[in-house]
Each structure stands twice: as C-alpha cells, then as structure tokens.
Amino acid sequence: MLRRVKVRFLPHAVIRMQDRKISVAEVEQILTSPDGKIRQSRDKAIFYRHLSRRKDNLIAAVVIEKLPDDWIEVLTVLVNFEVRK
Numbered sequence: 094m095l096r097r098v099k100v101r102f103l104p105h106a107v108i109r110m111q112d113r114k115i116s117v118a119e120v121e122q123i124l125t126s127p128d129g130k131i132r133q134s135r136d137k138a139i140f141y142r143h144l145s146r147r148k149d150n151l152i153a154a155v156v157i158e159k160l161p162d163d164w165i166e167v168l169t170v171l172v173n174f175e176v177r178k
Contacts, residue, residue, distance in 0.1 A: 098124050099164045106154075106167040113172050115152060119144060120167060123154050129176060135159065141174050149173050 100121060102110070110120070127140040128151070136159035141151045153174035157166040 099162070100124065100167060101164055102167045103169075106169050109170050113149075113170060115170050115172070119147075119152065120154050120170060123152060124156070124165060131176070137168075139174075141176065147172075151176070 098121065100117075102117075102120075110116070122144070123140050123142040126142065128142045129140075131139040131141070133139060133155070136157050137155070138158055139153050139155050141153040143151050149172040151174040153171040155168045155171070157168065
C-alpha cells in the first residue's frame, strides 16, 4: 500500500510500543505492508498485520495519514487486534 514512509510517533504510541514490546521496525512493516486497513475518518486509519514471530494475533497501528509532506503520525499501537466484519 505505502512505499516509503516518514513516521512520527506520539509519546503515547512510544509508551504503548514499550509496554507491548513492539519495535519501530515492526510498526514500519505494518505501515508499508499491512494485511488490511480500516478507515476511521478522512485522515485517520488503523493498519494491521499478523507478524509470524509474534503470538499476540494481529498487531495494529492507529495513524494520522494526511499530514504535510507525506508524514504519518502514529497515535497508538495495539496487540490482539480483531477485525470486525
């Protein structure tokens, strides 16, 4: 979906990444090659992906996409994410 991303992490996202042991590389992998994307609003979305080396179901990143200069801002990250049909 996305090619090269410029990512900025809010402090809340950094704390959640530390709590949930999610690396910057894993978040970048979710953003550049997601299993899916759920649109939340015009500029906010949830990207999610199953990472095979993790046992906590889908990992998701809630992001703001429509920032100047093509930046993506990560608001938070989630584990054991479930996609509602």
